[in-house]
Amino acid sequence: MIQLFHVTKKYAAATPALSDVSLHIEKGEFVFLTGPSGAGKTTLLRLLFRDEIPSAGQVLVRNENIATMPRRRVPGLRRQIGVVFQDFKLLPRKTVFENVAYATQVIGMPPREQRARTYQVIEMLGLNHRLHNYPEQLSGGEQQRVAIARALVNRPLILLADEPTGNLDPDLALEIMTLFKQINSHGTTVLIATHDREMIRRMQRRVIALENGMLVAGGDTMAELPAGGRA
Numbered sequence: 001m002i003q004l005f006h007v008t009k010k011y012a013a014a015t016p017a018l019s020d021v022s023l024h025i026e027k028g029e030f031v032f033l034t035g036p037s038g039a040g041k042t043t044l045l046r047l048l049f050r051d052e053i054p055s056a057g058q059v060l061v062r063n064e065n066i067a068t069m070p071r072r073r074v075p076g077l078r079r080q081i082g083v084v085f086q087d088f089k090l091l092p093r094k095t096v097f098e099n100v101a102y103a104t105q106v107i108g109m110p111p112r113e114q115r116a117r118t119y120q121v122i123e124m125l126g127l128n129h130r131l132h133n134y135p136e137q138l139s140g141g142e143q144q145r146v147a148i149a150r151a152l153v154n155r156p157l158i159l160l161a162d163e164p165t166g167n168l169d170p171d172l173a174l175e176i177m178t179l180f181k182q183i184n185s186h187g188t189t190v191l192i193a194t195h196d197r198e199m200i201r202r203m204q205r206r207v208i209a210l211e212n213g214m215l216v217a218g219g220d221t222m223a224e225l226p227a228g229g230r231a
């Protein structure tokens, strides 16, 4: 589903954000991406939906090289990928309902289905009582759940989440992880960037670790997991 071959990503700075990273994530996997601040986690996620392109190497999503993909195919790629950003990126002048429904509008979903899917996912995330509130009227955890609802509403093949539990109390964080697990059990490939070691320990899934832009563990599918290491 996701393959990186010797991927290097340089921004302006001399040291690259990612250096020679190779990894493979299979369809249906649930994987954590971890590493200290600045290790390159967000950069790696951004490469996957072509928010950035690699400076060297190849990024393949569903066997398609995202760097050489023609521009007209990019919306199609993004339709398959739900993204929960580190800073949520909610639209401040839209309500909860509108923020989530907007994601269905931009892909041209028929209006009746837009409404049905939006209500469904908002209910799933326990946000019914917040439908007509604006982001600034919500708590951090509620905003996070709106961001997750928006990422899920189009039923993506791949879910990318950048520190999705960063602002949540432990109970809510666990609830969100349970939800991700549920989504994963329906076949969505899930990749979560997080610092949260306790969460990683609890979940018992594959962990890809980055340090200073280099892959230090977990690049191969399942191969490095100890026996019985997968819940």
Ligand SMILES: Nc1ncnc2c1ncn2[C@@H]1O[C@H](COP(=O)(O)OP(=O)(O)OP(=O)(O)O)[C@@H](O)[C@H]1O
Residues within 6 Å of the ligand: 011, 012, 013, 016, 017, 035, 036, 037, 038, 039, 040, 041, 042, 043, 044, 086
């Ligand atoms: N748009 C950008 N322009 C220039 N440098 C960037 C950009 N984005 C990230 N970097 C740099 O690339 C490196 C990796 O950053 P990245 O955001 O991928 O790390 P991270 O692992 O997500 O960190 P955090 O845990 O703090 O979110 C850092 O040194 C950062 O300063």
Ligand SMILES: [Mg+2]
Residues within 6 Å of the ligand: 041, 042, 043, 086, 162
């Ligand atoms: Mg980051």
